[in-house]
Amino acid sequence: DTEVTQTPKHLVMGMTNKKSLKCEQHMGHRAMYWYKQKAKKPPELMFVYSYEKLSINESVPSRFSPECPNSSLLNLHLHALQPEDSALYLCASSQGQGSYGYTFGSGTRLTVV
Amino acid sequence: QQQVKQSPQSLIVQKGGIPIINCAYENTAFDYFPWYQQFPGKGPALLIAIRPDVSEKKEGRFTISFNKSAKQFSLHIMDSQPGDSATYFCAARANTGTASKLTFGTGTRLQVTL
Numbered sequence: 001d002t003e004v005t006q007t008p009k010h011l012v013m014g015m016t017n018k019k020s021l022k023c024e025q026h027m028g029h030r031a032m033y034w035y036k037q038k039a040k041k042p043p044e045l046m047f048v049y050s051y052e053k054l055s056i057n058e059s060v061p062s063r064f065s066p067e068c069p070n071s072s073l074l075n076l077h078l079h080a081l082q083p084e085d086s087a088l089y090l091c092a093s094s095q096g097q098g099s100y101g102y103t104f105g106s107g108t109r110l111t112v113v
Numbered sequence: 114q115q116q117v118k119q120s121p122q123s124l125i126v127q128k129g130g131i132p133i134i135n136c137a138y139e140n141t142a143f144d145y146f147p148w149y150q151q152f153p154g155k156g157p158a159l160l161i162a163i164r165p166d167v168s169e170k171k172e173g174r175f176t177i178s179f180n181k182s183a184k185q186f187s188l189h190i191m192d193s194q195p196g197d198s199a200t201y202f203c204a205a206r207a208n209t210g211t212a213s214k215l216t217f218g219t220g221t222r223l224q225v226t227l
Contacts, residue, residue: 006156031213033215040222042217042218043157043202055211055212056209056212090156092156092215094213100145100206101162102147102159102215104149104156105156106154106155107154109154
């Protein structure tokens with residue numbers, strides 16, 4: 001299995017809702033990442049987990065809460081989002097801190113109404 | 114210093130042409146330079162990558178040229194095809210000590226016409 005699987009593919013949520021994005025990989029990768037991508041823009045790093053510990057938080061608002069329950073799973077919990085948070089949320093993984101190859105999932109298209 | 118500058122923003126070439134996309138960086142701590150291809154509604158897919166101790170790398174129709182002293186690198190696509198029409202991102206990786214960070218260029222939208 002050489003894929004990063006993200007669910008759901010599409011999500012529409014209200015500003016008062018709580019929802020979660022899920023990311024799964026079975027490649028034995030020990031680093032996992034959340035990126036946010038707005039239309040016609042490059043992906044922007046949000047969080048990095050290395051060996052299931054949060055290593056990098058790029059000053060992301062607290063309405064985004066990441067969680068890494070185990071080495072294969074990465075969640076992004078969403079609460080009280082704003083319409084400007086609408087974007088494609090990408091998960092990626094790599095073998096570890098020193099590895100070079102990143103594998104991206106297809107993303108979750110999030111719309112906040 | 115973490116920026117990666119990419120040009121052009123968009124590019125149209127005819128089938129068989131050789132589009133060239135350029136990137137430049139400032140941070141000498143970057144140690145890995147991948148190129149990603151992204152189709153609409155999909156995540157970025159790794160095309161080819163290079164380390165700064167190598168000046169050129171070829172994989173199939175894709176070639177990276179790397180100029181360490183100028184802090185520039187470029188992607189050449191040989192014999193381009195309509196199926197190559199996509200957005201291309203250069204990127205650069207830096208190790209922070211506890212994890213690595215991948216910083217993307219601004220992207221180039223490539224259209225290959227018949």
